[in-house]
Amino acid sequence: MSDLSATLPLGRLRSVWRFVRTARDNSIATYGPDAFDRDYIERQLLWRRILIVNAPDGVKHVLVDNADNYTKSDLARRLLEPGLGRGLLTSEGETWRHHRRAMTPAFRQIARYAPIVTDATEAILADWDRRTSDAPLEVTGEMMRLTLAIIARAMFSFDTEADVAAIDASVTAYQLGVRLGFLDLVGLPGWLPRPSARRANRALRGIDEVIGRLLQRRLPPSADPDDLLTILLAAHDAGELTPREVRDEVVTVFTAGHETTAQAVSWAWYLLARHPEAEAALHDELRSALSGRTPGFDDLASLPYTRMVIEEAMRLYPPAHTMSRQAIADDVVGGHAVPAGSTVLIVPWVLHRHRRWWDDPERFDPERFTAERSAGRPRFVYLPFGAGPRICIGASFAMMEAVLVLATVAQRYRLTLAPGQTVEPIGLITLRPRHGMTMQLKRRQ
């Protein structure tokens, strides 16, 4: 620090320090009201040059048209790599292309996963039915328990509660323990040791043990060739993936594939609890489409409002609130120079509430996603799953899962915010409620 103070005015250092402190605690708090009106925002944080892109053409340029010029940023890698290694989220180039191609079949034909989703949801509802107390429950944790059980069974054929619990504990410890530090945010070199890497490794020991056991397991000849576990183990047996690469992909899909969906559904519960008219519209649809039965994959087409509730919840509270990239070579985006090495941020938290693209952006209004009202809205202002070659591989799976979970639970329980509960979104790796989301559950039938 003393070197820095010698070359930089103290006032500037102080303001960088304040910015970094805010970003570490809650990255979305760094966007003031004017961010929601502007197309581009430039920031200089000591050595780090940042361009925030809020214009749809600029977003398309970075994520799609010139995607080859942008890697995941060092910030994203520093948050994710200590735990996830070089899985699909963090790898680049030929390794990423090869793994993405190999894993894609597991994310097609998602109809076969629908019974896993509804069985796991019924199991959690049975737990709720057995409760003898009507004390409020922390709903994000409940949704996380559910989506973790779903991903474990759908993608990896895990069925033991103990394995799921070990992974759950590790992933939560990881999210809470690993945050960007001052060194990361101001762009100091990566070889400087970071305490967060040690915390990450400790947090993920539980996952590594479970995956170690998994790799010992032989595949039954009847295994579904498109099951993700089958794909990864077969590639391992053929010498195409090292044990470390298999481990990284399993941890990546576990981590990327459960918390985001749990947050999306939790924010939907929160919004429904605060908007009785939307809750009533949801129930009209559920009654006429399902009459109380558990939905299946074929019912999705008759649940458009349920889907719009999830879409609108992800607009207001995008679980993946920020995508960060780093320019390989000099570029120009929307007239703004982007020298090689710059950080480029695409921030669904801002884009989804941008005053130029959305009518009354703070209002919860699921019907803005009807075909008529979506017509004419630029494609690149709504990006809950990203866009371009790095678009979420699990997007269709996640939508199917979120709609079926919401429809199944809403038919059985009404969720209202517990008295005194304040809900404040904070941007960590995902967008989470700072104090959780404690809700009262009331059985409907």
Ligand code: HEM
């Ligand atoms: C509502 C739920 C979800 C949300 C909001 C979400 C969001 C995202 C976003 C925004 C990206 C792109 C990140 C970037 O461009 O930097 C992404 C990538 C990814 N997601 Fe999801 N996701 C969700 C569910 C899932 C599920 C269910 C899975 C797996 C079962 C999954 C696995 C992945 C993986 C592996 C990547 C990296 C893809 C690549 O780079 O090739 N996600 N997700």
